[in-house]
Amino acid sequence: MKYVIAPSILSADFTQLGKDIKETEEGGAAYLHFDVMDGMFVPNISFGIPVMKSIRKATHQVMDAHLMVQDPIRYVKAFKEAGADLITVHLEACPDVRKTLTEIKDLGIMAGLSICPETPVEEIREYLEYVDMILIMSVHPGAGGQKFMEESLDRIRETRKMIEESGKEIDIQVDGGVKLENARKILDAGANILVAGSAVFGDNIVENTRKFVEIFRDYE
Ligand SMILES: O=C(CO)[C@@H](O)[C@H](O)COP(=O)(O)O
Numbered sequence: 325m326k327y328v329i330a331p332s333i334l335s336a337d338f339t340q341l342g343k344d345i346k347e348t349e350e351g352g353a354a355y356l357h358f359d360v361m362d363g364m365f366v367p368n369i370s371f372g373i374p375v376m377k378s379i380r381k382a383t384h385q386v387m388d389a390h391l392m393v394q395d396p397i398r399y400v401k402a403f404k405e406a407g408a409d410l411i412t413v414h415l416e417a418c419p420d421v422r423k424t425l426t427e428i429k430d431l432g433i434m435a436g437l438s439i440c441p442e443t444p445v446e447e448i449r450e451y452l453e454y455v456d457m458i459l460i461m462s463v464h465p466g467a468g469g470q471k472f473m474e475e476s477l478d479r480i481r482e483t484r485k486m487i488e489e490s491g492k493e494i495d496i497q498v499d500g501g502v503k504l505e506n507a508r509k510i511l512d513a514g515a516n517i518l519v520a521g522s523a524v525f526g527d528n529i530v531e532n533t534r535k536f537v538e539i540f541r542d543y544e
């Protein structure tokens with residue numbers, strides 16, 4: 325199984341976004357996490373398609389679009405064209421989950437399905453055949469810098485068990501409050517892709533990223 329750190333640019337300094345992204349790449353981040361908020365599915369508004377388009381030209385990282393958007397099927401083609409390699413939608417935001425995931429796969433990119441902390445893990449079982457990744461939210465979506473919800477660990481374990489039972493190779497991404505201090509217990513629970521915003525950006529981006537990559541060496 326691969327282990328990946330996906331820095332969330334929501335916590336970057338937008339006056340020097342290109343530089344911040346380069347530093348995550350230098351630190352060994354294979355993915356770049358891109359939080360899209362529409363002011364409907366979540367109260368905040370972040371950034372969207374034109375920003376992704378310019379970032380695409382500046383990095384070779386896997387562009388991981390986390391769409392916190394109501395009825396996201398409306399935008400998946402535009403994000404793919406802007407450069408997304410992986411599009412994750414929220415189960416709670418899709419009127420037709422299966423159709424949305426199929427639409428993403430038909431574009432020739434990876435599909436992710438995310439659940440909020442209050443959604444029972446069991447609800448993802450019927451969609452496992454359509455996804456490359458499950459995203460377990462470990463905070464309520466909508467903002468960076470929140471505290472990791474400890475009950476997420478059981479949810480990650482339950483998801484990993486469900487994936488194993490399915491016999492498929494599916495990544496588990498965990499997003500919200502991930503730090504160097506809690507990374508190991510999240511990996512031990514069964515996650516293999518960690519999103520980190522506030523733990524990566526700020527001072528020492530290269531070093532912060534590298535420290536996550538060093539932890540992965542004990543798991544690979
Ligand atoms: O999707 C979200 C929040 O809704 C995340 O991707 C956060 O942006 C992660 O930030 P930290 O919790 O790591 O600061």
Ligand SMILES: [Fe+2]
Pocket residue numbers: 332357358359390499519
């Ligand atoms: Fe996110």
